[in-house]
Amino acid sequence: xxxxxxxxxxxxxxxxxxxxxxxxxxxxxxxxxxxxxxxxxxxxxxxxxxxxxxxxxxxxxxxxxxxxxxxxxxxxxxxxxxxxxxxxxxxxxxxxxxxxxxxxxxxxxxxxxxxxxxxxxxxxxxxxxxxxxxxxxxxxxxxxxxxxxxxxxxxxxxxxxxxxxxxxxxxxxxxxxxxxxxxxxxxxxxxxxxxxxxxxxxxxxxxxxxxxxxxxxxxxxxxxxxxxxxxxxxxxxxxxxxxxxxxxxxxxxxxxxxxxxxxxxxxxxxxxxxxxxxxxxxxxxxxxxxxxxxxxxxxxxxxxxxxxxxxxxxxxxxxxxxxxxxxxxxxxxxxxxxxxxxxxxxxxxxxxxxxxxxxxxxxxxxxxxxxxxxxxxxxxxxxxxxxxxxxxxxxxxxxxxxxxxxxxxxxxxxxxxxxxxxxxxxxxxxxxxxxxxxxxxxxxxxxxx
Ligand code: PNW
Numbered sequence: 001x002x003x004x005x006x007x008x009x010x011x012x013x014x015x016x017x018x019x020x021x022x023x024x025x026x027x028x029x030x031x032x033x034x035x036x037x038x039x040x041x042x043x044x045x046x047x048x049x050x051x052x053x054x055x056x057x058x059x060x061x062x063x064x065x066x067x068x069x070x071x072x073x074x075x076x077x078x079x080x081x082x083x084x085x086x087x088x089x090x091x092x093x094x095x096x097x098x099x100x101x102x103x104x105x106x107x108x109x110x111x112x113x114x115x116x117x118x119x120x121x122x123x124x125x126x127x128x129x130x131x132x133x134x135x136x137x138x139x140x141x142x143x144x145x146x147x148x149x150x151x152x153x154x155x156x157x158x159x160x161x162x163x164x165x166x167x168x169x170x171x172x173x174x175x176x177x178x179x180x181x182x183x184x185x186x187x188x189x190x191x192x193x194x195x196x197x198x199x200x201x202x203x204x205x206x207x208x209x210x211x212x213x214x215x216x217x218x219x220x221x222x223x224x225x226x227x228x229x230x231x232x233x234x235x236x237x238x239x240x241x242x243x244x245x246x247x248x249x250x251x252x253x254x255x256x257x258x259x260x261x262x263x264x265x266x267x268x269x270x271x272x273x274x275x276x277x278x279x280x281x282x283x284x285x286x287x288x289x290x291x292x293x294x295x296x297x298x299x300x301x302x303x304x305x306x307x308x309x310x311x312x313x314x315x316x317x318x319x320x321x322x323x324x325x326x327x328x329x330x331x332x333x334x335x336x337x338x339x340x341x342x343x344x345x346x347x348x349x350x351x352x353x354x355x356x357x358x359x360x361x362x363x364x365x366x367x368x369x370x371x372x373x374x375x376x377x378x379x380x381x382x383x384x385x386x387x388x389x390x391x392x393x394x395x396x397x398x399x400x401x402x403x404x405x406x407x408x409x410x411x412x413x414x415x416x417x418x419x420x421x422x423x424x425x426x427x428x429x430x431x432x433x434x435x436x437x438x439x440x441x442x443x444x445x446x447x448x449x
Pocket of ligand 1: 352
């Protein structure tokens, strides 16, 4: 870690932390909540590394007041949470569960009372199981159901949520949820998962219109990006890098920013109907960027069904997830977005950035996490460099406030600024929490240090 003071950011820069509903809320069967694909998946033996489920998770549904106090103590200007669709509409369409909307209204009002901007993600992968039973995101109708749900949430909270995020990481939901089956709903369609991409994007576009009709707040989507590092120097390696870039970084962003789907991927365009691309390209106020690490890519072996092979990047420190720590990748990525999309690129907010380490309390009950401090310090310096390069970045959200239920990894990966003892639900701010609090406070004071 650099010993220089952390860099300064412009006045009005949005400091935040992010979470998602299924990863923290628990209370899976309370107050009328319906089942989601993640309830089904987590309760299927063999799917989750430690056999756990999100039934209780961080028990945030009952401890939200304590968690909002932790946000206030950190001094963030914004909090990104997600609304669980099956809490609001247990069957994914039709009847509304008033207790679900009441919960998010209490949370939003509590945040506002503390001077924290509520940033609401409408879909962070927890599709109502009833909709999955009717085809899920492979069915076009799900896009219309999503817009109906967005309208319901905005009708209640449209005057108080300060930034809407329609979808979280539709690429991961398509690829891991519908391509490889590592995530819910566990489909293994490989490249035939494209309809799940198109229908998510169509749902996004329809939801943008619904949100604009109900709320004056800006609208965004949160995509994950990974700068591509070609490993090898043959023409085939370079071509493989370009193919992976089209899949991971452009499949969703090209159509969102008015360019249509990248043709070189050769996806069957049957699900794309007249007018869909215009709906999807509805202007965005902000592009949410989730960044974790770059990806090493080289040409695949001749007998591979894929046009590329992913290879671990050597020579970097690694997190507990075995992801390489590459802060410069953030600057590289933002430069790539800036060059690739030019004037079509909306202002950016980093909607997720963070790392998992095996953090545990020491003999004094403190939780030192110097690796996370070094990680965040490096990424903030890279972000500052990207601003100096001319990229318009308006904020930085850390994943995550709390150690939480990390999808297929269960409770084995701790991403929090706050340690959670899952046996007692005790929350203990880690040393990174105190560090970030000082960075935010210093940034607010301005450059006279
Ligand atoms: C994101 N991958 O997920 C999600 O938005 C969060 O809910 C999650 O907790 C966080 O990143 C940390 O994983 C990802 O395998 C899940 O490349 C998997 C991958 C990337 C992002």
